[in-house]
Structure formats: structure tokens, C-alpha cells
Amino acid sequence: MTVTAVRPDGSQEQLAEDILQELQAHFRGAVVAQDGVRDAADPRPPWNAMATDRPALVTRCTGTADVVDAVTFAREHGLLVGVRGGGHSVAGLSTVSDGMLIDLSAMRGVQVDPVRRLAHVQGGALLGDVDRETQAFGLAVPLGRVSETGVAGLTLGGGYGNLNAKYGLSCDNLVEAQVVTADGRALTASAEENPDLLWALRGGGGNFGIVTSFTFRLHPVGPIVGFAGTFYPLADLADVERRWRDYALDAPREITTFIVTMTFPAAPGMPEVIHDRPVAIVGAVHCGSDVDAAMADLQPLRELGAPLFDMSQPMPYTAVQSAFDPFFPRGALRAYWKSQYLERLPDDAIDAIAARALDRPGPMSLVNTFRLGGAVHDVGAEETAFPERSSPFMVSFDSMWTDPAQDHAAVTWTRSAWDEMTTYGTGVPFLNFTGIADEPLDAGVGTAFGRNLHRLRQIKKIYDPENFFRRNNNVIPLD
Numbered sequence: 386m387t388v389t390a391v392r393p394d395g396s397q398e399q400l401a402e403d404i405l406q407e408l409q410a411h412f413r414g415a416v417v418a419q420d421g422v423r424d425a426a427d428p429r430p431p432w433n434a435m436a437t438d439r440p441a442l443v444t445r446c447t448g449t450a451d452v453v454d455a456v457t458f459a460r461e462h463g464l465l466v467g468v469r470g471g472g473h474s475v476a477g478l479s480t481v482s483d484g485m486l487i488d489l490s491a492m493r494g495v496q497v498d499p500v501r502r503l504a505h506v507q508g509g510a511l512l513g514d515v516d517r518e519t520q521a522f523g524l525a526v527p528l529g530r531v532s533e534t535g536v537a538g539l540t541l542g543g544g545y546g547n548l549n550a551k552y553g554l555s556c557d558n559l560v561e562a563q564v565v566t567a568d569g570r571a572l573t574a575s576a577e578e579n580p581d582l583l584w585a586l587r588g589g590g591g592n593f594g595i596v597t598s599f600t601f602r603l604h605p606v607g608p609i610v611g612f613a614g615t616f617y618p619l620a621d622l623a624d625v626e627r628r629w630r631d632y633a634l635d636a637p638r639e640i641t642t643f644i645v646t647m648t649f650p651a652a653p654g655m656p657e658v659i660h661d662r663p664v665a666i667v668g669a670v671h672c673g674s675d676v677d678a679a680m681a682d683l684q685p686l687r688e689l690g691a692p693l694f695d696m697s698q699p700m701p702y703t704a705v706q707s708a709f710d711p712f713f714p715r716g717a718l719r720a721y722w723k724s725q726y727l728e729r730l731p732d733d734a735i736d737a738i739a740a741r742a743l744d745r746p747g748p749m750s751l752v753n754t755f756r757l758g759g760a761v762h763d764v765g766a767e768e769t770a771f772p773e774r775s776s777p778f779m780v781s782f783d784s785m786w787t788d789p790a791q792d793h794a795a796v797t798w799t800r801s802a803w804d805e806m807t808t809y810g811t812g813v814p815f816l817n818f819t820g821i822a823d824e825p826l827d828a829g830v831g832t833a834f835g836r837n838l839h840r841l842r843q844i845k846k847i848y849d850p851e852n853f854f855r856r857n858n859n860v861i862p863l864d
Contacts, residue, residue, distance in 0.1 A: 392465055416443075734809035
């Protein structure tokens, strides 16, 4: 058998069976030759159903040594490489067309050091893996809001979630990483070793190598936290969001809050009054240790209008972290998202958001507003690769649908909504909430990284001068 794989320049490489057997002979994981055909046994298919690229060769790594071998093999044979951690990329960047996919999905280990308050997390772990282990000690890493999200992509892209106001971004809590670079070296990135690489990994994306292990700082959280989840009629969003804005701007740091608008499905166990109904969900997490005081602090969010349903209550942190999982099923939805930061949220901006929320391209699409600030803004714009440290809000247009015939309409609507929001926003995107569609891989990169881009390009030149890792929100090496 001969497998045909593609090189970065588009030419082809013929990989004979004996070459693949030589790789497999010292590779602990599986080497799967697909030759462009989808692997039915794929343990972690791409989240976005629009990601139809199929690799010719998949290396399912079990540890850092396997990743070194995979990178070395791909470099020696000039193969185009994609990397999969959690496989939850909105842009579909966790697969590759006809090249080699380096798959970390089997690398899900999490080790907790409760004394030093550190968590060592393998590169293929999901948020739920981390939350389960850390909560056994009443500790948490600031991560995202969907338990199926990959830790790697989330952290390397910044990392917003339910603890940001108190404890910062995921990347702010990264203290060390093991990285396999483009030349096949396994390096440590920390304050003492390769500090420039650690700086770049804190929000610079997957440009600098494959992170096989993350070491995070842990914080006391839970196991029970204060949770607000109040459903208001979507028609009332403008009034509700005005009151939410005023509350959110002065909320204590223990509270991280947001508004999600959607058409709520007829979910079993949920009241019929919200079945298949357009709603605005005001959500918040209070991570303070006094749960009664936390619920008292959250009470105003439950009184922003006339609720349809209110599920606010003290809740296990792990339950909060997985509450939105059903709305983001893996491989079932086509998705194109665009987001941007807002320097202000005046009434007319809220009116524009509300109008778009009432005119979404389909029932599964979301229009969301996030309150940013607190510990996120304590970090200087140049202290990490992730530079956005001042905007108080972000709006995200998350179009999701199932019928390929709706692709054009959904993408067009999302772009139009994003363009309209530039009247109030900065025009700076959050790359983890950004689709690709027909855009190049470096679309929005310059705007997103701003004044940090030059330093990122310098570091890229040091660790990946040939742009071996290009299947990402790509930073081009400095000439």
C-alpha cells in the first residue's frame, strides 16, 4: 500500500508501506493511513461539521516521545502538518487536508499538586478532564464554559471562562509548558527556561510548537459556587441588557457574567414555557467561598425584568462548567462565528445587538455579550502575547446550522452583524471565536495581536523559521 500525502507547497509525497512500518515500529501510538478517506474510528472528530478536510496520515500520540517522532517524520518527508488537541476549533483548524494529522486525543492525563497548587495537564485534555481532577481538591484552573473544549486550543488562544474576573485568562495562569518544536526538540518553556517561548504561548496560538504538557496555577474554587441562570423573553433583551450592563460594570470580582441569546430547544426536564422559545439567558458565576453571600450578590441579575424561568442556585462547579455542553454537540453543527471587543456599551449598541438577536439566521445561532475586566485587565498588554487588556465587553455572533445549503446565508449574516458592530467596537477579533470559511489562515491575526505581532514574528523565526506549524491563526516568521 502507498499513501499519497501533500506537502506545504501543494506537491505530493508517496509514502510506501515499508516507510510507514518503520515509523510504527518505534511509535507507541497508532499510525493510521487514510489516504484522504475519513477514519470511522476517529476518537475525536472535528467539532465544526464544516471542517471536511481529511488527512492522509494520522499519528495518534501517547506521549511527548511520539510527538517528537511524528514531527521528525513529517519534517523529513516534507509533509503538511495539522495538530489536534481537543478538536474543538471553531475555525476547523484541528484537521488538515491530505497531510499528516498529529493527534493528541489520547493524551488526557491530569495530575494535581494541591500543596503547590499546580496542575500538570497533557496536551489532549479537555476542560472536563481538568475540572474533574482539580475539584477533588477544591481547586480550579480558569478555563472555558464547555467541558468538551480542548485545554490546548483554549489556552494558546487566550482562554475566557467563568473565573476570568477573579483569576484572569487561562493563559495568564500558565506557568510552564513542555513543547515539541519544529526541529523535533522537546523544550521546557518557563520563567527560567526559554521565557520568550512561554510569553508567546500565553495567547500566541499554535504557532510555536506542539505543547504536550501544560502546568497551570490553581485557585480555591467550589466545589459549590453561586450560579445565576435567568431566562428572559428575547423581546425584552434591550431593557434587560441595559440593566445587566449597569450591574456588571460595578460587580465584585468574584462574579463573571454574560448574556446568551438563543432559541431554547424542547429539552427534557426543562419547563415548557421556554421550549422552542427565543430567550435571553443572563448567566453568572460567583466563585466566592460564602455561597449564601454569593447568591445575595447575584440576586439583581434575577430581577432585570419578568423572567420566564430562573434556575439560579448554588451549584457544583463541574455542573456549571458542563451546563452549555448540549448546545455544542461535536460534529453535528456547521459553524461560523465572529466576535469583537467593545470599548463601550451604549444604549444604541444594545439596541443593535437586540435587533440582531431577534433576526438570527437560525434557531441554533447565538448572539452573546460578555463582560470583561477584573483580573484580565490587571495584566499589561505586552506582558503576554494576548494583548487585549482594556475592553470592558465583547460581543460574539455564533452562527450554527445543519444544512449545507444555508452556508452562504449564515456566513453573510454573521459578517454583516460583525461589520455593523464596528460602529461601537474596536474591530479587534477574539481569534478563538472566529470562523475561517474562505479567509486565509492569517486573517485577523495582525489586528488581533496588534503591537505584539512583531515580537511574535521574531519568536516564530527562532522556533519555527520555516513556518512548519502553519495550520493555525498563522503568524508569519520575521524575514
